[in-house]
Amino acid sequence: MKWMSRFSSLVVGFVAITALTLTGCGTSQTAMGDSDEHSEVDHDDHGDEHVHGEWWCVEHGVPEEVCARCDSSLIADFKAADDWCEDHNRPDSQCFVCTPELFDKFAARYKAKYGEDPPKPEELAKDGDS
Known part of the structure; x- marks a missing residue:
């Protein structure tokens, strides 16, 4: 069970970093x-x-x-x-x-x-x- 928790944390971290990279750290187009x-x-x-x-x-x-x-x-x-x-x-x-x-x-x-x-x-x- 501990490995699933660590794996989930890594996945969430990866998704967050990817999302920030693709959106320019949340800066709107305007x-x-x-x-x-x-x-x-x-x-x-x-x-x-x-x-x-x-x-x-x-x-x-x-x-x-x-x-x-x-x-x-x-x-x-x-x-x-x-x-x-x-x-x-x-x-x-x-x-x-x-x-x-x-x-x-x-x-x-x-x-x-x-x-x-x-x-x-x-x-x-x-x-x-x-």
Whole structure:
């Protein structure tokens, strides 16, 4: 009977790992940027293209799944969590204008995934940090 319990645990573990691998650790297609809203190309104030649907929001320096500046549906949750910079109309936790060192937290995630530093978002690049 003990071997059946161990075998069942192994099977359950294998199924869970397989399911997480196939679903991207539970990230929804919308969070991954695969919705129609995110697959479009936007133009910023300078006419540059910003392609939604990638893992990283190059324009704003955060993963697309948490970029409230690209996905306005996220704003209410950030405001409800009292994570909002009224001065710059973005989450406090992503306000590189008020706290430029916040970018380092997001940059570390990018570097862990790609092995290189991410491109600087526009508001940091303007300061000559590019």
